[in-house]
Amino acid sequence: MEPITAVVLGAGSRGEIYAGYALRHPEELKIVAVAEPRPDRLKQLADAHGIAPENRFSSWEDLLARPKMADAAFICTLDDMHAAPALKALEKGYHILLEKPMSNTEEECRAIEAAARKADRVMAVCHVLRYTPFYRTIKALVDAGEIGEVCAAAQIENVGYWHQAHSFVRGNWRSSRETSPMLLQKSCHDMDILLWLVGKDCRRVSSFGSLRHFSADNAPAGAPERCLDGCPHSETCPYYAPKIYLTGKTDWPVDVLTTDLTESGIRRALEEGPYGRCVYRCDNDVVDRQVVNLEFEGGAVASFVMTAFTADFSRQLKLLGTAGQIQADMGTKEIILHRFGEEVRQIPLLDDGEKSGHGGGDYGLVRDFLTVVREGGESRSSARASLQSHLICFAAERARLSHTVEELRL
Numbered sequence: 001m002e003p004i005t006a007v008v009l010g011a012g013s014r015g016e017i018y019a020g021y022a023l024r025h026p027e028e029l030k031i032v033a034v035a036e037p038r039p040d041r042l043k044q045l046a047d048a049h050g051i052a053p054e055n056r057f058s059s060w061e062d063l064l065a066r067p068k069m070a071d072a073a074f075i076c077t078l079d080d081m082h083a084a085p086a087l088k089a090l091e092k093g094y095h096i097l098l099e100k101p102m103s104n105t106e107e108e109c110r111a112i113e114a115a116a117r118k119a120d121r122v123m124a125v126c127h128v129l130r131y132t133p134f135y136r137t138i139k140a141l142v143d144a145g146e147i148g149e150v151c152a153a154a155q156i157e158n159v160g161y162w163h164q165a166h167s168f169v170r171g172n173w174r175s176s177r178e179t180s181p182m183l184l185q186k187s188c189h190d191m192d193i194l195l196w197l198v199g200k201d202c203r204r205v206s207s208f209g210s211l212r213h214f215s216a217d218n219a220p221a222g223a224p225e226r227c228l229d230g231c232p233h234s235e236t237c238p239y240y241a242p243k244i245y246l247t248g249k250t251d252w253p254v255d256v257l258t259t260d261l262t263e264s265g266i267r268r269a270l271e272e273g274p275y276g277r278c279v280y281r282c283d284n285d286v287v288d289r290q291v292v293n294l295e296f297e298g299g300a301v302a303s304f305v306m307t308a309f310t311a312d313f314s315r316q317l318k319l320l321g322t323a324g325q326i327q328a329d330m331g332t333k334e335i336i337l338h339r340f341g342e343e344v345r346q347i348p349l350l351d352d353g354e355k356s357g358h359g360g361g362d363y364g365l366v367r368d369f370l371t372v373v374r375e376g377g378e379s380r381s382s383a384r385a386s387l388q389s390h391l392i393c394f395a396a397e398r399a400r401l402s403h404t405v406e407e408l409r410l
């Protein structure tokens with residue numbers, strides 16, 4: 001079997017993870033070209049995959065200006081740079097693995113879905129949760145009718161205090177103007193999973209939420225602009241940057257700061273880069289808490305809470321049907337099924353035997369994508385299947401800002 005070939009657009013965190021599948025499974029996937037403007041990241045990914053010098057590009061535009069070079073394109077640029085490369089790559093005939101959100105505008109999400117439908121190419125949106133053993137096990141219980149008809153769901157996303165600070169206060173997704181509102185960025189996964197489990201279209205959405213904590217008003221007295229500028233609160237502040245980044249670990253999130261992962265390299269990044277800033281003195285505007293309520297066709301309802309203020313970093317779900325309930329914790333990997341009138345059962349996770357990020361979802365997604373490219377069919381997280389979760393996020397954001405209930409226009 002010849003491996004599927006792919007080009008990577010954006011050799012940041014996600015690009016490196018998906019490309020990493022090729023290093024573990026060279027018989028299934030080969031990375032043949034990469035586009036990335038940061039020279040250190042370009043070299044790191046290209047060297048790891050033995051990519052020829054003429055196949056290293058400094059932008060996706062340059063790579064996609066060439067005749068088609070591979071079977072598939074992995075689009076791993078930031079949120080506002082998804083639609084243009086996705087539409088161009090479809091036009092060139094690539095199958096596409098597209099990072100979420102599909103785009104940060106509703107119009108572009110609809111345009112991508114329409115183009116994918118017309119192009120007769122595989123498009124998988126990176127809704128990694130659908131590929132995790134955890135959610136696949138729950139979906140299998142629902143599909144087998146174990147809880148009857150789903151009536152209600154409650155999911156909580158525990159973002160984790162330091163993860164919020166890393167990504168949504170200091171980092172890439174701190175500004176809804178520059179990237180996306182937090183719900184679209186972080187929780188389109190949750191909207192997608194709720195839709196998948198309920199199995200009905202969403203009809204109405206309401207939402208509340210705000211940014212309250214990570215602002216200048218809450219800066220402790222005397223806190224400087226940067227943690228390393230002699231902050232007097234270094235002992236007590238949980239967000240003091242060295243506590244998060246100078247721990248001896250060099251994998252995510254530390255590898256987001258720099259490719260020089262020596263102690264002095266990381267320290268330099270904290271002195272000069274965005275991740276060393278005081279969390280109360282950043283240019284962030286995305287929420288640090290949000291709730292979304294959903295009503296589905298046929299009357300099922302769901303509520304979702306996302307909060308920065310958690311020690312853990314996981315999701316919990318309660319799924320309630322006419323014949324029973326499922327209580328599940330992605331952190332502890334516990335799934336408890338209680339069919340009414342029967343004994344409570346602990347359900348073992350379906351296991352594909354491969355460990356990867358996002359509870360096994362990262363490589364599960366790539367594996368499924370390669371299978372569909374090879375054998376035909378539609379990805380489990382196709383543009384068609386993924387569009388509605390994005391439409392919910394746009395509607396919820398309008399509802400949050402206007403304090404209204406939004407009807408979903410599908």
Ligand SMILES: NC(=O)c1ccc[n+]([C@@H]2O[C@H](COP(=O)([O-])OP(=O)(O)OC[C@H]3O[C@@H](n4cnc5c(N)ncnc54)[C@H](O)[C@@H]3O)[C@@H](O)[C@H]2O)c1
Nearest residue numbers: 010011012013014035036059060076077078079099100126
């Ligand atoms: N599926 C998930 O669970 C998940 C998790 C995290 C992030 N994401 C999404 O993945 C995407 C990438 O996130 P990331 O954490 O890898 O960010 P990142 O900043 O690490 O990577 C993005 C890369 O794109 C590069 N880039 C910028 N302009 C470019 C151009 N013209 N051509 C080619 N590359 C260019 C940047 O230099 C950067 O290296 C984002 O949209 C994010 O929302 C998805």
